[in-house]
Amino acid sequence: MIAGLDTPSGGEVYLAGDRVVKTSPEAIVVWQEFALLDWRTVEGNILFGLEVNGVPRTRRQELADHYIELMGLTPFRHNFPSEISGGMKQRVGLARALALEPPLLLMDEPFGALDAQTRMIMQEELLRIWEGSGKTVVFVTHSLEEAILLGDKIGVFSAGPDACIKEIIDVNLSRPRLPTVRASADYTRLYDRLYQILREEVVKTISREATAGRA
């Protein structure tokens, strides 16, 4: 809904003061399933967004080159998505979003399809690229650890079909975030607190499903 890809059943969505009515490159999504174009190379995929927005050729190439470099994709720039790993694909997904330099990045469980080690690396990459960019990122995840590691604020959703934001927690860990933050006392306290809040909702969901099963 924030990206304008879905319409709310009630109420309105506002982005930077303007009402969201349709999708635009102001809020770009990075998808869990990558959603790359199989018939274009890594470079071609990153150029796509720039092409459809009418960016002139030389500028397009500049931006593409820059983000290919930034995401460590240079040796793969002429490969097709079918030839690269999941981690690489998501780097492309991120690069093509960043190339349009949007004020808002929407990341929908972007590392969910990746193995644990790649996931850790990608989290660090994201922090590196984001910190200092001034962009806002809305990041959806099921992982408590990921939420605390990456976020400034965490919105915990309630259970059930009428899910709403149950609570918003501020993450007061210092920036830049290092992977070692996981060992700190503040982190552990946050984790426990988050876990308690979330556990309530998970238990509700399970018991609701159980009653539905019995009935």
Add this chain to the structure above:
Amino acid sequence: MKGRYLHISVLSVFVCLAGWELMVRGLGIQIVILPAPSLVASALYAYLLSGDLVSDVLATGRRIALGLGLGSLLGIGIGLLIGWYPRLRAALYPLVAATFPIPKIALVPLMIIWFGMGDAYKIVLAVSGVFYIMVINTMAGVNGVNRVTIMACRNLGARDGDIFRKVVLPASLPIIFAALRISFSVSFILVIAAEMIISDVGIGYFIANAGQLLETEKVFAGLALTAVLGFLGDQLIGRAERHLIPWQRPAQDRP
């Protein structure tokens, strides 16, 4: 056909041919029923020397190519339109679905009435067969494009025209090519059949004529020729496919 076992394949073909030859001679099978491969080979050679082979291949080849070319142009064009515009689809698809089940061979008498007994009816027949295959598959290709990918592209700023040209078209190419291979086969069948019914030139005519005169060795020669042509045509399409669809991962070779 490369691979470690190429020598086995070649040997196998050799053994089959030799076996066939020996069986025919040893059992004294009549030429009319089953001619020996040596006889078929000499019939093929005579066919070539007389110049008829070349003119027949050109005639049949031309008809197949035109049938495939025109049929797929029409079929892909309309397939793309009805795949993309729901109103056009609602208007045209019932017509397609209703007429598709008709075996195109059954159209021969009608085609002859409408187009005479020459080249035209054979080509139109081939077009009719190819058209349906291409329309239905192209439409399926357009509809089958991943929804999330389309959403992602819209999100990046692509408008309808961009989506159609830069996403839907390339995404449909694999299906279109698969359908093209089938269409080639269908065009081949229909042209040969049409030539067998009424023609004065072509491989189908050659085979039918030889059959009527009980010259079975010539029938086999004609069949062998069709096998070669069919194989070559398919290879050509495969080559075009690899050139236009370089992003598909090739099927894994098994050791």
